[in-house]
Amino acid sequence: MTITQVALVEDDTGMRERIARVVGADPSLALAFSASNATDILNWLADNPVDVLLVDLGLPDHPGLQVIRQCRSTQPACAVMVLSIFGDEANMVQAFEAGASGYLLKDGTEADLATHIRHLRAGGSPMSPVIARQLLRRWQTRTDPPPRPAAQAASAAPYSTAVAPERLSPREFEVLDLVSRGFTYVEVGVQMGVSASTVQTHIRNIYGKLDVHNKSEAVFEARNLGWLP
Amino acid sequence: MCTTNRKQCSRPATWAGFPSVRRLLFAVLWLLAFIGPAQAATGRMPDAMDVRSAEATLEPDGLPAQVRQVQLPFRWDHEFPGRGGKASYRIDLPAAAVPAGGPAALLLSGAGNQMAIWFNGALVATFGTLDDPGYDAAKGNQLVPVAAALHRRDGQPQQLLIQTTMQRQRGGGLASIRYGDEASLTPLYRAQQSWRNTSAIVYAVSLLLMGGLAGGLWLRQRDALYGCFALAALSGVARNLDRVWPEVPVPWPLWGAVVAVCYAGHIGLIARFVLLVLDRNPPWLVRSIYGALALSVTLACASFALALPTLWTTGLVILQAISIVCLPYVVHGALVARRRIAGVLMAAGTLAILAGAHDLLLVRMGLFGGAYYTLTPHAMFFFVMILAGLVVERYSRTVADYSALNANLAARVAEREEQLRGAFETMRLQQQEQAVLLERQRIMREIHDGVGSQLVGLLNVVTQATPDRSVVEEHVKLALDEMRMAVDSLQPTHDDLPTVLATLRYRLQPRLDAAGIELVWNVALIPAVAPFAAQAALQLQRILLEAFTNVLKHAAATRIVMQVSWHGDETPPMVRIVLTDNGRGLPAAPAADRPMGHGIANMRSRAQAIGARLHIETADAQAGGTRVLLDWPCALP
Numbered sequence: 001m002t003i004t005q006v007a008l009v010e011d012d013t014g015m016r017e018r019i020a021r022v023v024g025a026d027p028s029l030a031l032a033f034s035a036s037n038a039t040d041i042l043n044w045l046a047d048n049p050v051d052v053l054l055v056d057l058g059l060p061d062h063p064g065l066q067v068i069r070q071c072r073s074t075q076p077a078c079a080v081m082v083l084s085i086f087g088d089e090a091n092m093v094q095a096f097e098a099g100a101s102g103y104l105l106k107d108g109t110e111a112d113l114a115t116h117i118r119h120l121r122a123g124g125s126p127m128s129p130v131i132a133r134q135l136l137r138r139w140q141t142r143t144d145p146p147p148r149p150a151a152q153a154a155s156a157a158p159y160s161t162a163v164a165p166e167r168l169s170p171r172e173f174e175v176l177d178l179v180s181r182g183f184t185y186v187e188v189g190v191q192m193g194v195s196a197s198t199v200q201t202h203i204r205n206i207y208g209k210l211d212v213h214n215k216s217e218a219v220f221e222a223r224n225l226g227w228l229p
Numbered sequence: 230m231c232t233t234n235r236k237q238c239s240r241p242a243t244w245a246g247f248p249s250v251r252r253l254l255f256a257v258l259w260l261l262a263f264i265g266p267a268q269a270a271t272g273r274m275p276d277a278m279d280v281r282s283a284e285a286t287l288e289p290d291g292l293p294a295q296v297r298q299v300q301l302p303f304r305w306d307h308e309f310p311g312r313g314g315k316a317s318y319r320i321d322l323p324a325a326a327v328p329a330g331g332p333a334a335l336l337l338s339g340a341g342n343q344m345a346i347w348f349n350g351a352l353v354a355t356f357g358t359l360d361d362p363g364y365d366a367a368k369g370n371q372l373v374p375v376a377a378a379l380h381r382r383d384g385q386p387q388q389l390l391i392q393t394t395m396q397r398q399r400g401g402g403l404a405s406i407r408y409g410d411e412a413s414l415t416p417l418y419r420a421q422q423s424w425r426n427t428s429a430i431v432y433a434v435s436l437l438l439m440g441g442l443a444g445g446l447w448l449r450q451r452d453a454l455y456g457c458f459a460l461a462a463l464s465g466v467a468r469n470l471d472r473v474w475p476e477v478p479v480p481w482p483l484w485g486a487v488v489a490v491c492y493a494g495h496i497g498l499i500a501r502f503v504l505l506v507l508d509r510n511p512p513w514l515v516r517s518i519y520g521a522l523a524l525s526v527t528l529a530c531a532s533f534a535l536a537l538p539t540l541w542t543t544g545l546v547i548l549q550a551i552s553i554v555c556l557p558y559v560v561h562g563a564l565v566a567r568r569r570i571a572g573v574l575m576a577a578g579t580l581a582i583l584a585g586a587h588d589l590l591l592v593r594m595g596l597f598g599g600a601y602y603t604l605t606p607h608a609m610f611f612f613v614m615i616l617a618g619l620v621v622e623r624y625s626r627t628v629a630d631y632s633a634l635n636a637n638l639a640a641r642v643a644e645r646e647e648q649l650r651g652a653f654e655t656m657r658l659q660q661q662e663q664a665v666l667l668e669r670q671r672i673m674r675e676i677h678d679g680v681g682s683q684l685v686g687l688l689n690v691v692t693q694a695t696p697d698r699s700v701v702e703e704h705v706k707l708a709l710d711e712m713r714m715a716v717d718s719l720q721p722t723h724d725d726l727p728t729v730l731a732t733l734r735y736r737l738q739p740r741l742d743a744a745g746i747e748l749v750w751n752v753a754l755i756p757a758v759a760p761f762a763a764q765a766a767l768q769l770q771r772i773l774l775e776a777f778t779n780v781l782k783h784a785a786a787t788r789i790v791m792q793v794s795w796h797g798d799e800t801p802p803m804v805r806i807v808l809t810d811n812g813r814g815l816p817a818a819p820a821a822d823r824p825m826g827h828g829i830a831n832m833r834s835r836a837q838a839i840g841a842r843l844h845i846e847t848a849d850a851q852a853g854g855t856r857v858l859l860d861w862p863c864a865l866p
Contacts, residue, residue, distance in 0.1 A: 128732070129727075129728050129731030129732050129734075130728060180727065181728070181731050181752050182728075182732075182733075184750075187750060
């Protein structure tokens with residue numbers, strides 16, 4: 001079994017230690033590097049390839065989003081996960097736009113971190129109803145002529161406004177709508193008449209369309225080929 | 230007998246009486262009135278003689294004829310006031326006066342009213358038909374060329390006979406005769422005629438135009454000043470027309486009365502106009518002006534009707550007097566109040582009064598040697614220019630006032646806008662502060678009531694001698710749930726009911742999965758409701774959380790069905806949430822299970838707080854289970 005190399009940047013020492021413990025306890029994971037600020041992790045990332053990067057958004061020296069963007073450009077094969085406090089899902093849309101493909105809530109459920117990382121490596125992407133609702137509004141606002149100056153759209157997309165947003169397909173809209181109304185991926189699949197893995201693919205594609213900044217077809221293909229069985 | 234006068238005299242009138250006063254008056258008025266061509270021409274004229282006297286045969290109507298030597302200018306109306314008649318004048322022109330070179334000519338002025346001229350027994354010219362009042366030759370100058378063949382060559386004087394017929398009060402007579410070289414008299418004649426005609430026509434047209442303009446202004450603005458000037462100007466037209474129009478189609482003396490009435494109106498209204506311009510209108514003076522005007526008009530009519538020229542002279546004296554009475558006000562305005570317009574009016578008014586005095590005393594009464602040319606029309610023209618200046622001034626001032634007003638208004642509007650913006654900003658800030666305060670209070674209350682009470686409970690458990698580990702864990706989980714509820718209520722999508730419910734599921738799903746409870750999620754599309762209050766969202770979440778927690782803790786169920794439906798056709802529109810489990814069902818005696826009862830009481834009070842109806846009932850009589858039914862009426866946006 002390939003051991004997944006994990007790097008971490010988190011300014012809270014306790015949190016950093018808990019994560020290190022969880023990663024160390026899992027035989028399939030290895031903590032390659034742990035940093036407390038953006039500068040350190042960016043320096044390290046320049047020379048060391050890694051499979052998964054865990055990023056806290058509220059770093060003391062640079063915004064976590066900058067770390068995500070830089071990592072996506074220097075290491076396109078690296079999957080970025082956001083460490084977020086509970087209830088900060090709204091801001092996570094920005095992280096997805098920067099290139100993150102998953103998130104972990106710092107609400108005492110770190111024990112599930114290994115599961116989450118494995119899930120992410122297997123091509124699964126979590127999406128909470130709040131995020132689905134945010135994304136739905138974001139795309140509805142984009143496609144609505146004239147665009148409403150919705151606060152969440154403005155705050156959610158400070159980087160992608162200059163780039164022509166990729167349009168969602170009607171199926172992707174449907175997935176977002178059902179997820180935002182509380183249906184699980186399995187239930188969504190049943191309602192849409194597709195398998196749960198197809199729903200998962202839709203979700204991943206939606207995240208991919210958010211990743212307007214660094215997205216390139218080659219990277220996307222590499223991810224598909226490398227991560228999907 | 231005739232006398233010759235080769236002296237280069239500027240006027241046919243004699244300079245008797247008060248020559249220095251006369252010259253001064255003359256100089257001031259005529260310089261200012263741009264009068265000069267005729268005078269300048271006379272000054273340069275070398276080869277002509279003025280006839281100073283004539284042997285006249287005078288036949289006034291109703292009086293015996295008389296033959297006598299008369300001095301020129303001869304005024305018929307002075308000799309025979311109020312009478313018409315005939316007169317013929319014999320004049321011997323000395324042989325020496327016959328121009329040596331070119332053809333000779335006669336230049337006559339103020340001759341008539343109708344006239345026939347004989348030179349050495351030959352008729353050389355007629356002006357009008359004798360005894361026919363349709364033509365008035367006395368209004369203009371007449372140039373009569375005299376053929377060389379008519380002249381006597383024997384050194385005898387040339388015999389000139391002028392036959393005239395006069396109508397009463399028409400200014401007839403024989404003012405002057407000049408005899409000389411036609412080549413030198415023609416330019417003089419032309420200059421005089423053109424000056425006389427041009428000035429009269431210019432004045433008449435100006436008065437018409439300005440009178441019309443003032444009339445138009447009066448129609449639009451109803452300003453007495455304009456109305457007064459319009460009448461004054463239009464009434465002044467008749468007099469100027471009369472000066473150059475020998476064949477007026479109105480019979481004499483009716484035309485004389487018309488011209489006199491108009492003239493009276495002209496003078497009187499100009500006096501009134503002056504007061505209006507000054508905006509000094511003492512009632513007694515205004516009344517006096519109108520009184521004088523009415524009186525002089527009456528006198529004019531009476532004068533021509535009764536053939537009494539003295540009456541019209543009296544009328545003119547009254548007009549002159551009233552004009553002089555007005556002068557102090559103008560002078561006061563000019564010198565004391567220092568008003569520029571008053572200064573201009575003072576100049577024009579003084580000139581007009583001097584001109585009036587000149588016309589009255591010299592032309593009308595023939596005092597101080599008499600004069601034939603009236604000056605009043607020239608002086609009155611200044612008032613036309615004053616009105617024009619006044620209109621321009623007022624217009625400019627109005628434009629300036631308007632732009633100043635505009636600027637002022639714009640500034641005030643900007644100021645008000647600024648104030649409004651400030652007030653609005655203040656209000657917005659206050660509202661914002663108020664909203665923040667309310668939200669803060671709500672969050673504080675929620676933390677206190679939710680997480681706080683859970684932590685207090687936890688403290689009670691852990692301070693016991695042997696705290697039960699599972700109870701502690703339960704309390705911690707509940708506290709975490711409370712904390713998540715509170716945080717979820719702050720999500721930007723908290724106003725979206727399906728997302729609120731979905732979030733609840735998202736939080737609970739791991740615990741349900743762990744407990745092996747299947748959740749059937751049946752949430753219908755719910756339209757956007759009125760801004761979903763955070764408070765209501767939280768209460769709904771709490772009620773449902775309580776319900777789910779009860780199932781998890783007490784029901785021992787394996788399946789929960791969550792049904793949310795929208796009833797938009799009800800009034801008010803309603804959201805129905807039905808939560809059904811297949812567990813043990815409600816306990817027979819709620820009091821026996823205290824936490825359950827406490828939880829249900831909480832649910833009820835929370836439902837009441839958001840205006841919802843809560844029913845908790847047994848789901849199925851046989852299979853058991855519990856159904857929690859929540860009807861929440863909500864307003865559409």
